[in-house]
Amino acid sequence: MAHVLVVDDSSTMREIVSSYLIQNGFEVTVASDGRDGIAKLQQDPGIRLIVSDVNMPNMDGLTMAQKIRSEFGNKDVRIIMLTTEDNAAIRARGREVGVTGWIVKPFRGDAVLAPFRKFCGLS
Template sequence: MAQILVVDDSSTMRGIVTTFLSNNGFEVVVAVDGVDGLLQLRRDPGIKLVLSDINMPNMDGLTMAEKIRVELGNRAVHIVMLTTEDNLQVRERGKAIGVTGWIVKPFRGEAVLGPFRKMCGLE
């Protein structure tokens, strides 16, 4: 069972993040958009953290986060946005939905290792 779900429509970004997290001891599963992300969450109850982009086709990251909280009723999973969006209104919408954290790209993995380990129950 995976601990982290990485959701991003960019295969390059999925690869960078997944490789870094896997190399640092996390079990990772990936999704290409919010629709795929919800499917992966339904399949794997072991996911403790969703790391998602916002701007994606089919379903954006904030809509997916809202569906995780409302439709799936999942309050236990942490949701962290990994995005270029740094707009206060967008952040406030995320917070209201139940987004746990916000990382503005580019991804600097070393800074997130401790918090991610805590979110996944590894520390």
């Protein structure tokens, strides 16, 4: 089973995304911010995909991505930002820190199902 980490400070968004992914055969872990996301990733090396918001308290999604890539040296996990941010400068920073992809909310599960399966080695 493919393991996905959903990181968002909104419990509603965590529920929407995780429920959809679980219904479509993914194993899902949730985290409430970037710090929590890093902790969950360190606890479970089986995580293959992270779907994260950008703007969160304690640690934002881009800082989390940067730490995952640089401090922890994890180059294998795919990191997708699911956010309301559609600013070119913020997207560029995302690319610089190793973000794999960018999805502007609202979450449309059917549009991302095939790429998520591919990222997790299910296609």
